[in-house]
Amino acid sequence: MAASSSTMGKVIRCKAAVAYEPNKPMMFEDINVAPPQMSEVRIKMVNAAVCQSDLYFWKGKDVAKLFPRILGHEGAGIVESVGSNVKGIKAGDKCIPVWQAECKKCSKCKSSRTNICDTFVFNWGSGLMPSDKKTTRFTRVSDGKPIYHFFGISVFSQYTVVDEACVAKINPNADLSKICLLGCGIPTGVGSAWKIAKVHPKSTVAVFGLGTIGLAVVEACKVSGCSRIIGIARDEEKLARAMEFGLTDTLNTKAFNKPIEQVICEMTEGGMGVDYSFDCTGDPGIIYSALECCTPAGGVSIILGLVESSQVVKFHPGVLLWGRSWTSGLFGGYKGRTELPELVERCMKGHINLDHYITHHMPFSKINEAFDLLNQGGCIRCVMDYDK
Numbered sequence: 357m358a359a360s361s362s363t364m365g366k367v368i369r370c371k372a373a374v375a376y377e378p379n380k381p382m383m384f385e386d387i388n389v390a391p392p393q394m395s396e397v398r399i400k401m402v403n404a405a406v407c408q409s410d411l412y413f414w415k416g417k418d419v420a421k422l423f424p425r426i427l428g429h430e431g432a433g434i435v436e437s438v439g440s441n442v443k444g445i446k447a448g449d450k451c452i453p454v455w456q457a458e459c460k461k462c463s464k465c466k467s468s469r470t471n472i473c474d475t476f477v478f479n480w481g482s483g484l485m486p487s488d489k490k491t492t493r494f495t496r497v498s499d500g501k502p503i504y505h506f507f508g509i510s511v512f513s514q515y516t517v518v519d520e521a522c523v524a525k526i527n528p529n530a531d532l533s534k535i536c537l538l539g540c541g542i543p544t545g546v547g548s549a550w551k552i553a554k555v556h557p558k559s560t561v562a563v564f565g566l567g568t569i570g571l572a573v574v575e576a577c578k579v580s581g582c583s584r585i586i587g588i589a590r591d592e593e594k595l596a597r598a599m600e601f602g603l604t605d606t607l608n609t610k611a612f613n614k615p616i617e618q619v620i621c622e623m624t625e626g627g628m629g630v631d632y633s634f635d636c637t638g639d640p641g642i643i644y645s646a647l648e649c650c651t652p653a654g655g656v657s658i659i660l661g662l663v664e665s666s667q668v669v670k671f672h673p674g675v676l677l678w679g680r681s682w683t684s685g686l687f688g689g690y691k692g693r694t695e696l697p698e699l700v701e702r703c704m705k706g707h708i709n710l711d712h713y714i715t716h717h718m719p720f721s722k723i724n725e726a727f728d729l730l731n732q733g734g735c736i737r738c739v740m741d742y743d744k
């Protein structure tokens with residue numbers, strides 16, 4: 357595997373983790389990666405981590421259930437080559453592949469109201485390249501059959517090809533072994549607090565689920581000066597660990613024989629609930645508890661977790677009648693290309709402490725172990741090194 361101008365315009369053979377069926381270990385095998393076409397960028401991946409959303413699709417909890425597929429959407433790398441017509445990024449640039457695409461041209465990209473790009477909504481379900489909506493850039497070495505992409509970026513391959521709308525050029529001095537976390541978890545968490553909820557000093561908040569997303573919400577709320585940050589989890593170890601991220605109160609759901617939302621309301625002044633609540637679990641029961649624990653008088657509850665496609669949350673509209681809001685968002689509301697580089701700068705200055713999210717390191721070849729670790733709740737983030 358070599359990354360140099362010698363590979364430009366040529367097919368690259370490299371290793372990738374290919375998921376063939378739900379819940380089965382991925383095959384770490386040779387694949388061919390085609391050169392980037394017009395408006396595309398080929399990236400040599402350097403580091404990546406597994407996010408709970410990878411497990412969601414690997415387990416086939418989504419509607420499409422596309423296989424064989426190369427998963428992965430939280431990573432960082434170096435541009436190997438670019439296709440024709442690509443401006444603003446070139447071979448050798450450090451970058452983060454961004455699943456929340458930004459074409460910069462459509463009316464949504466030009467609006468500050470949303471980070472969803474009209475042109476690239478397609479990225480989500482198809483597993484195909486956005487440029488022609490027909491082909492993939494990955495094929496099996498053994499028989500030349502295509503392998504589906506994931507979220508438009510598929511970072512669990514030593515090389516990947518993405519549309520230029522899906523790549524953020526970042527500071528050349530960034531340490532990719534840490535900055536790779538900005539591919540998903542950290543922006544999702546901090547952006548949900550800062551950009552979606554817009555928490556403010558003295559806000560009271562409740563955060564359900566203390567994995568990377570929940571912990572990043574906690575840290576962002578601490579940076580914003582929130583007065584009370586209540587963390588809710590099912591085990592003491594996670595609660596203890598979350599204290600260093602900024603929790604002021606911990607609640608173990610197993611310790612109470614009444615609904616957790618009631619416990620939270622009773623902890624707040626006036627007994628009405630917190631100003632903001634965040635679901636970072638994807639559990640429908642927790643999503644409803646999070647809604648009920650924020651004050652009916654203008655409280656805001658933000659759903660971040662992915663819920664299995666067959667499950668629903670039932671509610672009576674009366675719970676919103678006093679002006680409570682129930683909302684959600686992808687990637688913390690960040691626009692991938694224009695806003696992520698700025699967040700990278702903030703992290704490099706230490707505004708967010710990336711080190712305390714990284715509990716494990718592993719060579720990329722051991723990716724199935726990294727999946728097991730997150731699946732069993734054994735890590736916050738496990739960073740994989742692609743050169744090992």
Ligand SMILES: NC(=O)c1ccc[n+]([C@@H]2O[C@H](COP(=O)([O-])OP(=O)(O)OC[C@H]3O[C@@H](n4cnc5c(N)ncnc54)[C@H](O)[C@@H]3O)[C@@H](O)[C@H]2O)c1
Pocket residue numbers: 407408409412540541544564565566567568569570588589590594609636637638639642659660661662663685686687688730733736
């Ligand atoms: N909205 C987005 O843009 C976005 C982006 C990334 C991840 N996600 C989703 O956010 C969620 C969290 O992702 P993560 O990577 O932090 O996962 P994670 O596995 O690291 O953390 C989830 C935590 O929730 C806890 N949890 C689960 N069910 C619970 C329950 N019933 N009660 C208490 N705690 C419970 C788990 O123990 C775990 O600690 C996932 O559903 C993921 O798919 C959404």
Ligand SMILES: [Zn+2]
Pocket residue numbers: 458459460461462463464465472473474475476
């Ligand atoms: Zn757009």
Ligand SMILES: [Zn+2]
Pocket residue numbers: 407408409410429430540541
């Ligand atoms: Zn993710």
